[in-house]
Amino acid sequence: MTRRRDHWRDAPVLVTGATGFLGGWLVKELLNRSARVVALVRDGAPQSCFVRDGMAARVETVHGTLADQALLRRTMCEYEVATVFHLGAQAIVGVARADPIGTLEANVAGTWNLLEAARQSPVRQVIVASSDKAYGPSPNLPYAETHPMEGRYPYDVSKSCVDLICRMYAETYRLPVCVTRCGNLFGGGDRNLGRTIPGVITATLRGEPFVIRSDGHFVRDFLYVRDAVEAYLTLAETMADAPELRGDAFNFSMEVRYTVLEIVEQVLQLMRRPDLRPIVQNIATGEIREQYMVADKARRVLGWSPTYTMTEALQQTIEWYTSEFPVADGVAVGSGQFQP
Secondary structure, three states: OOOOOOOOOEEEEEEEEEEEEEHHHHHHHHHHHOOOEEEOOOOOOOOHHHOOHHHHHEEEEEEEEOOOOOHHHHHHHHHHOEEEEEEEOOHHHHHHHHHHHHHHOOOOEEEEEEEHHOOOOOOOEEEEEEOHHHHOOOOOOEEEOOOOOOOOOHHHHHHHHHHHHHHHHHHHHOOOOOEEEEOOOOOOOOOOOOOOHHHHHHHHOOOOOOEEOOOOOOOOEEEEEEHHHHHHHHHHHHHHHHHHHHEEEEEEEEOEEHHHHHHHHHHHOOOOOOOOEEOOOOOOOOOOEEEEEHHHHHHHHHOOOOOOHHHHHEEEEEHHHHHHHOOEEEEEOOOOOOOO
């Protein structure tokens, strides 16, 4: 399949979750490729890259929520949206555990509202962000796209449902929708400092040991946010010429796996602070112990593969946080909120 470098020029694209971590990077790249971006924005999110990097002034902003199906349908029709990237979701595992109803409403009902609006609109490609957590705990790792959706905890279940709903719309209504399941995303711009990589970087900038909430031996794989953006764009470009992909799901991952302790140690080495040994509290609940995937389908069908090594990606991530949270008298200062 031949990809056209001018695919995005003047293309009308709707991005939900544009003020989020991945959304900001995706909108930035779409603008770099001269797309006409429409962003669904719920909150102002003044600290988001979408706002702080001036992207809000370069896109058409629609203020509203995924609960408003009429708004979604009107937006897709009025802007003649060709491609939808559905990233809007409640994406924090701890919040999902504390507020399962809110999470299900945002993630599950929000997805069917968006797909139903797309069904009644001139949309040609819909890419929906799911998660590796949709697979649930499995004795047969690594995850492949053929694994069943068996989420057990609130966030995981919400994403299992998202996958199944997308398949329903593809099979029943022939909606051109595909699903992405990514490893743990990381990179500059992630202001959820409760996540391991931004958490350990900002703690180290403050000269403090990072607190690991598990025993440190939970296993995860990862994906740098810039590689994730390229994955989403590549999938949409390929779908334009391959309608047979309708209903498919794709794993995107570096295909490397690390324990939390290993990731923390890598960051500390790169920041030249191996003396700041992490504190292990082991208080995590409702999380899967081991998760990692294969991404050979994406390599084979889409021609996608990650560009950055883990070391390169971590170095760039550290540079972003170092510039964003400069150190004054040994204390990192900035506009974000630190994990206590």
